[in-house]
Amino acid sequence: MNTILEVKDLCKTYIVNKHQNNVLKNVSFTVSEGEIIAVMGPSGSGKSTLLYTVSGMDEMTSGEVSFRGKDMSKMKKDELAELRLDEMGFIFQQMYMLKNLTILDNIILPAVRSNKSTASRKEKQQRGLELMKKLGIGDLADNDINEVSGGQLQRACIARSMVNSPSMIFADEPTGALNRTSSEEVTDELIRLNSEGTTVLMVTHDSRVAAKCDRVLYIVDGSIKDEISLGKYTGPSSLRDRERTLNNWLMDLGW
Numbered sequence: 001m002n003t004i005l006e007v008k009d010l011c012k013t014y015i016v017n018k019h020q021n022n023v024l025k026n027v028s029f030t031v032s033e034g035e036i037i038a039v040m041g042p043s044g045s046g047k048s049t050l051l052y053t054v055s056g057m058d059e060m061t062s063g064e065v066s067f068r069g070k071d072m073s074k075m076k077k078d079e080l081a082e083l084r085l086d087e088m089g090f091i092f093q094q095m096y097m098l099k100n101l102t103i104l105d106n107i108i109l110p111a112v113r114s115n116k117s118t119a120s121r122k123e124k125q126q127r128g129l130e131l132m133k134k135l136g137i138g139d140l141a142d143n144d145i146n147e148v149s150g151g152q153l154q155r156a157c158i159a160r161s162m163v164n165s166p167s168m169i170f171a172d173e174p175t176g177a178l179n180r181t182s183s184e185e186v187t188d189e190l191i192r193l194n195s196e197g198t199t200v201l202m203v204t205h206d207s208r209v210a211a212k213c214d215r216v217l218y219i220v221d222g223s224i225k226d227e228i229s230l231g232k233y234t235g236p237s238s239l240r241d242r243e244r245t246l247n248n249w250l251m252d253l254g255w
């Protein structure tokens with residue numbers, strides 16, 4: 001399997017009131033093309049910071065992050081912006097959907113901003129609508145963002161993260177604010193996207209979500225303490241075993 005993301009000795013330090021907070025300490029891991037990986041760990045352990053720094057959203061203090069072999073810290077600002085827009089999709093906790101746009105217009109915004117395709121606005125809307133249909137929210141295209149439920153909005157966020165057909169999606173607790181049913185639906189969407197070839201790196205607190213991933217990294221105090229490989233999720237019949245394996249592992253880690 002080809003490596004899509006390689007992280008070497010990543011450190012991130014915040015300085016607040018002259019106090020130095022070493023949030024990430026020499027974190028190293030690689031993600032292969034086509035993998036879906038969950039990042040777990042206690043609150044405040046650095047999971048969101050990890051996602052922000054490896055996706056080029058936030059600057060690292062030291063270390064190296066390469067996307068398809070290209071060192072992101074050596075890229076020019078607009079080169080990095082283009083990489084992020086064209087090759088990466090983002091589903092973050094505070095998903096900033098614009099209030100004065102419809103759901104569909106929010107979804108196609110990354111496509112409108114990108115030069116990746118020469119499609120017309122109409123074609124981009126068509127693609128946005130197809131994604132919405134795929135995600136079961138096809139009839140909400142013209143709704144405002146305050147006219148849909150949390151689960152529907154989160155599916156709209158997934159549609160938006162997909163609109164430029166990214167190679168890799170970064171998701172920070174994509175199911176964090178959802179009830180159990182919506183959480184399962186959103187997780188299954190991510191699993192489906194992954195089975196179609198999209199690489200996924202997601203932070204989650206939910207072992208039911210992580211149990212469907214190929215691999216789980218466990219972060220404590222800014223370092224990867226351990227990881228477990230569960231292999232590809234093949235369907236509901238294997239879920240109980242996967243959950244048991246994962247939960248035993250998490251318990252040993254003090255989760």
Ligand SMILES: Nc1ncnc2c1ncn2[C@@H]1O[C@H](COP(=O)(O)OP(=O)(O)O)[C@@H](O)[C@H]1O
Pocket residue numbers: 014015016021023041042043044045046047048049050
């Ligand atoms: N922008 C920031 N400025 C200063 N400190 C931050 C910032 N973002 C996060 N931190 C600190 O980094 C640590 C890890 O935060 P975070 O990555 O959000 O953890 P997690 O997502 O695992 O809960 C916390 O101590 C937090 O206070």
Ligand SMILES: [Mg+2]
Pocket residue numbers: 047048049172
């Ligand atoms: Mg977080």
